[in-house]
Amino acid sequence: MLMNRRQFLSMTGATALVAVCSPQALAAQPLAHHVSQSKAPGALNALRDFARHKDQLLGYPINMTPLPEAFLDWRNELARAGLNQFAFNNVGNPYDQSHIPFNSHPFERELIDRFGAVYGFARENIWGFLSNSGTDSNMHGLYMGRTILHSRTGVMPKIYFTPEAHYSIQILRDLLHLDWVVVGTKPDGSMDIDDLERQLNVHRDHPALVVATIGTTFKGAIDPIDGIQAKLKGRESYLHLDAALFGGYLPHTNFAAELLHETTDPVTGKKQQRYDSIAVSCHKFFGFPSPAGLFITPRTNFEAFLTPFSKIHDPEYVHQVPGTITCSRDAVKPAEFYFFSSESALAQQAADAKAVLDNTAYLLKEMTARYPHLQPVRANGRSNIIYFKRPDEAVVNRYSLATMRLNSGGQLTPYAHVVIMPHARKEILDQFLTDLGKA
Numbered sequence: 001m002l003m004n005r006r007q008f009l010s011m012t013g014a015t016a017l018v019a020v021c022s023p024q025a026l027a028a029q030p031l032a033h034h035v036s037q038s039k040a041p042g043a044l045n046a047l048r049d050f051a052r053h054k055d056q057l058l059g060y061p062i063n064m065t066p067l068p069e070a071f072l073d074w075r076n077e078l079a080r081a082g083l084n085q086f087a088f089n090n091v092g093n094p095y096d097q098s099h100i101p102f103n104s105h106p107f108e109r110e111l112i113d114r115f116g117a118v119y120g121f122a123r124e125n126i127w128g129f130l131s132n133s134g135t136d137s138n139m140h141g142l143y144m145g146r147t148i149l150h151s152r153t154g155v156m157p158k159i160y161f162t163p164e165a166h167y168s169i170q171i172l173r174d175l176l177h178l179d180w181v182v183v184g185t186k187p188d189g190s191m192d193i194d195d196l197e198r199q200l201n202v203h204r205d206h207p208a209l210v211v212a213t214i215g216t217t218f219k220g221a222i223d224p225i226d227g228i229q230a231k232l233k234g235r236e237s238y239l240h241l242d243a244a245l246f247g248g249y250l251p252h253t254n255f256a257a258e259l260l261h262e263t264t265d266p267v268t269g270k271k272q273q274r275y276d277s278i279a280v281s282c283h284k285f286f287g288f289p290s291p292a293g294l295f296i297t298p299r300t301n302f303e304a305f306l307t308p309f310s311k312i313h314d315p316e317y318v319h320q321v322p323g324t325i326t327c328s329r330d331a332v333k334p335a336e337f338y339f340f341s342s343e344s345a346l347a348q349q350a351a352d353a354k355a356v357l358d359n360t361a362y363l364l365k366e367m368t369a370r371y372p373h374l375q376p377v378r379a380n381g382r383s384n385i386i387y388f389k390r391p392d393e394a395v396v397n398r399y400s401l402a403t404m405r406l407n408s409g410g411q412l413t414p415y416a417h418v419v420i421m422p423h424a425r426k427e428i429l430d431q432f433l434t435d436l437g438k439a
Helices: 004-014 013-022 023-027 042-052 071-078 105-118 134-153 169-176 193-202 225-232 246-252 299-308 332-341 343-370 392-396 426-438
Strands: 127-131 158-161 180-182 209-211 237-242 262-263 271-273 278-283 291-298 385-389 402-408 411-419
Touching: 004 169, 004 180, 013 225, 071 127, 071 291, 071 332, 105 127, 105 291, 105 332, 127 134, 134 169, 134 209, 134 237, 134 278, 134 291, 134 299, 158 169, 209 225, 225 237, 246 278, 246 343, 291 299, 343 385, 343 402, 392 426
Parallel strands: 158 180, 158 209, 209 237, 237 278
Antiparallel strands: 127 291, 262 271, 278 291, 385 411, 402 411
């Protein structure tokens, strides 16, 4: 159940301040710079125009479905309790006692525990936080992996990922000064684990920090977690999952096992961990209205990270070793995203996941039948992405299609892709198909 206002206030210590910082009290104050709504600035008119055409966004993984009234009610309830009315701050480890009481750590812990259960983490062995974005979550996973592996071995790890991984991984590799070992891919765009093994053997003197992408950015391929782990057996390694988009909907489908953190060995019956950390974006499938990300890892990993991390800075100022790279963290996002962990929200996510996969299959079927010259491809039955030869510029612009040049028959050929999000209903796809015909 969602927390009520009284519970929230009792946890944050904000009771005394709500009286002077409530919306009612603020509304009673004169505005020094009142903005006339009858003379909206051009930027505001542009926003209204964007809103009118939001359903036509098909090229990028953003859920443009309007937020439900229940979410807006929850946001108002948080505001009435004082959140976002003065400076709350989620600095530090949400699972530790904070010296700064004005935070939303209770919401943050609970939503990490709830989504941790969705991804199959043991409740007694979980740690995480809500980050500023999916890239922020990836950064923490790579930094944690680098720190743990270097602490264990005294040798800086090399990072392994494919060219199909999200471009943020390339940026983070540079930021963390890690040598990138390029792993080849199979025709569908997923990691070639035989090539991974070859590369691991070449660099056997270095620990391996491996990034598996669960839903590659353009093709929607899925790197095989268990196959990767088989190649890492007996090696010092850390496996991070970038599941930015697919991590939102796969748990609500028949493919939920793809992302389970633990599996049972069929021979020994023992639990085995399939990966070390996972990053999932909140603003993609879920439709959260601002960038945010989940970062989840076992508590045992966090504890292994905490010791070397505590040696590189002085934690006295905040009375704890925070465990996060960022110091001050947004307290509004965890409290608001908590809404998406409720039973009713999870049920809606399940319905959206089914619609997404059904509509992806529908679009592939129609494009294949009506426009075979575009050579539409769906990497796998778990993907909500269809890529095809680039259509007319008018279609690309109208639907904000992402485009890339792909190797086709030894030549770089322009391609585009469609990402089927919950707002991409059948009538939107039918209009898209019609426009493809006109072009």
